[in-house]
Amino acid sequence: MSEVSPIVFTLLSVLVLVPAILVVVSDNLFHAGIALITCFMGVAGVYVTLSAPFVAGMQVLVYAGAIAVILLFAFMLTHDLMHPLAGSTAFQKIPAAILCTAIAGGLMMLMAGSKWAYLPGGDLAKATSIPQLGQEFLTRYVVPFELVSLLLLITLVGAVTIARKEEAPPPS
């Protein structure tokens, strides 16, 4: 069980948080999309340091590879070059910043003050092994697993139905 070096953790945190700030602040949504992809890659790196390489792989495949692309498609399909939008609602910025800083501070106080209960006989190798993950998906979590596949099917059909161009009724 190797320990994470503080330098690596700091670099990954910078790689996650700085693009995240760019996503919420930049007026140009192309920049926001690219920063989002960078943030996802940083989060995948965080998963690798947390001994979860399978989740890191899925993160890159699904988030950076599919979700970010869908969002960039959505932006490009709804982007009016003649009337580019201002990025943020001006009058809401200060209260939102205060609220988010307060929530961050509250969470930090909660985390610093809690005693986290670690399982005494916990087996790290078993808890992070991919064969064990497969076992869990097919024995203990089989119902959510099947439900998620059903959810993805419903999502596909529903998204196509919602976004479909309506055909003009044939002239009678």
Added chain:
Amino acid sequence: MIIGLPHYLLLGALLFCIGLYGVLTRRNAVAVLMSLELLFNSVNINMVAFARYIPEITGTVFSLFIIAVAAAEATVGVALVLSVYRNYQQIDLEKVTDLKG
């Protein structure tokens, strides 16, 4: 300094607050969806950190479910944004206010 569970939880909390600021403030609907993905990622970091430090495999399983559900939700969100754009010719959340009381 040993990097432990609180550091990862702090990273998750900061990412959550950045995403929350984006959801509350942004005018473009697609930008709100992007900030929403940041929220999902912060929760996922927490899940995987707990899976490694407790240790308990439930966190990893849950994080994979979250990734799948986030993909589904992004798809439906984009479909809705496209539908709104088709009907209003804009997705500025300041202007699309028909449901505003």
